[in-house]
Amino acid sequence: MSLSPEQRREYRGIAHNLKPVIIVGDKGLTDGLQEELERALNDHELIKIKVASQDRETRHEAVAALCEASGAELVQTIGKIAVIMRRAKQPNPKLSNLLREKSGRA
Secondary structure, three states: OOOOHHHHHHHHHHHOOOOEEEEEOOOOOOHHHHHHHHHHHHHHOEEEEEEOOOOHHHHHHHHHHHHHHHOOEEEEEEOOEEEEEOOOOOOOOOOOHHHHHHHOOO
């Protein structure tokens, strides 16, 4: 699934006010971090991730690895923050950032 420029623009707008829910620290991509990423994507569909590394290439590789492991689509990266999205099979209207935004309760 590849996002169109219009979808990316819409998702960037929704993500603007979100806080990072996943922070990749010095330990990198641990099993616990990947479990938490799965939970966050299932609950929220659209999330922000913060990669604490100072090296740009390391941050890029970490985000790419997270997207590949979770099946998520990269929406945007700015500095240490990445926005990723993966549609849930059965989204929860109370938790999904996409559904909450469309219903006006963001």
